[in-house]
Amino acid sequence: MAPEILLRLPPDDPAYLARAALVCKPWRHLLTSKAFLGRYRAFHRTPPMLGFVLNLKEHFDGMTRFFPTSSFCPAAPDYPGMDVLDARHGRVLLQTPRGQRLVVWDPVTGREWKIPGLPVYALGFNAAVICAAAGCDHLDCHGGPFRVALVGSDDHGTTFACTYSSEAGAWSQRIVIQEPAFVNARPSVLVGNTVYFTCDPYINFKIIGYNIVAQELTVIWPPSQHEYYSCTVIVKAEDGTLGFAGVRTEIWGGKLGCARLYLWSMKTNPDGGVEWVQRRVIQNKTMLRTRGLSNPPEVVGFADGPGLIFVRAGNTVFSMELKSGHVRKVYICRSRNYEVIVVPYMSFYTPGHAMGRLPSP
Template sequence: MAPPPPPLMDDLVGEILLRLPPEEPANLFRATLVCKPWFRILSDPAFRRRYRLFHRTPPMLGIFQNLRHDNTIPRFVPTAATVSPCSPPSLDCWFWWALDCRHGRVLIYSIGPTNLFVWDPITGDQQHLPVPAYAYAYCTAAVLCTAARCDHLDCRGNPFLVVFVGTGDRDGVTWASSFLSETGAWSTPTTVDLSASTTVDVDSFIDTRPSILNGDALYFTLERGKSILKYDLGERDLSVIDAPVCEQTGIIMTAEDGGLGFAGTEGNSLHLWSWLAGDDSVVGWVLCRVIKLETLLPIHNPYVPPQAIGFAEGTDTIFLDTDVAVFTLELKSGKTRVWETGGYYSFDFVVIPFMSFCTPDLAMGRLLLP
């Protein structure tokens, strides 16, 4: 019999393990059980840094689903079969919503009592924030890492910023206040009077939908996606942008050119716009692409068109709700996937993608199946 082949060198094993797909993090766990040399490689902090740099974009591990007409906690739907639903945080409240996910953190808004929490689903860490002491009838918020020169591949332990946006009850005023984890205090609110605008409905309000971080600004939707609210992170200034006109409620997204984008459906077609600003300060929306969805998605009832309901920031993935199911669509490849059967077709159905690297040193069995 031929002698067994010599064992692979650690450097070669490391190069192989480096290529395990991050969207199937349980594979990393299984690899640690193969033998002690593999465990040693995978437990090395240098390997974990190389792993994040090699893959660059944190994978989408799942989505949090808010059904705002139900007084229940959001449901976590995992991306892969090897990812199990994460344990919800232990909060002393009646119920809570997920408002935003970014840089490995989830921003929670609780009712009874009203509070804010920044939560890491993988490690279980959470931090309580008081709600700003300013009146509002509608609200949303965003969370992001503020560490200098951070590549946002592993933001755990870094300082963070929360931007809370509220709209008064029919007074036309929307305000924003920011909270820095380093100072532990809310800033003086910045306001914009929507009733003073000729293009925004006097009864316009902030939507409880995830924001988009683009450049040095956060973007939120107003009045069920009819307008867009821009919050300049440097100047702490608020301004309003008219959204493109489309048949169904649209969503903000990152455009294919990296700038601010918008997606909405017209019949059974998905329309993608990009916001352009010229050197002479001429700004406006440009229709960049039209995707015919009937060739990509099953549509049983032609009178119930698909609707764009969400976007995974940092990717090209859009969530679409149909009368059949909720789908994801990768814009570059055209690849679709059934996310959940049974369409919701409701603006009250909010999907918030959770994106983060998950390695064996972090999860400790909270998120992943063994």
């Protein structure tokens, strides 16, 4: 009976499993066994969000910090002089402020992998980290092979992409398209084998898709109703397709009025074309408040597994569970004058990972 009960301990608060492992030696042996941990992850299916990573721009040289939303906290939560780009499959992708070097960090194990310098000069770029283990269910990717997918642009109006493989220890050859696109650092989305990135609207507001298997680049235009890219973010829709979330705010007498959050998903037409379909409209007076603000609320992050969306209103960042509608305050910015990007970190943290930190029962 004990294994069936322990299977149901919530994964979003690892302290429950850690305390159970300290009850007695038989429980500790059970909770650290590969068989039980495999059943535990399969039972819960979706890795929980253990925290999120932010760039703290109030520091002169910049700093990346891990903010726990559970009882888990990495041994070294701060990375001075680094910016966060992405987090996926148990890993976080960091870069030096000027982008000369990339670092992959596993907060659960504390391991780091330094990536060789970028293979080409880029005016702007973004990158994503992806598990590369064949047949992996992405429930326990720690320590396995990974790829870093990079998309950037140069000063000749060319958009390029390439992939770093931890197994080969090298970057792939570049693929290019003659499409000017200033790729920004807002969160990327993985749908199937394609990583999607957004671009600043200095030329045109667009989305670049990079299929890392077929080695192809595609250009997608966002919904025309959302012209202010700073209020938007790409997401993974509930049906597993590429999605889009954006806030639209009414202006009454020169002041901010009602704000609504719009959720879209990509649909393929019978003739092979694609179009955006509006799925939901959300109006929440707590998360989407506008009274007393000089700038409209902004969507600043999305967590695929738990279905969380992050919105900044003034100096406050809120999270909303899309299924339940539950809203909570997750971060207070020290200043309203810098951009905030929330990068959620999702992974299982079990006694098997924490063996070195647990005292003997």
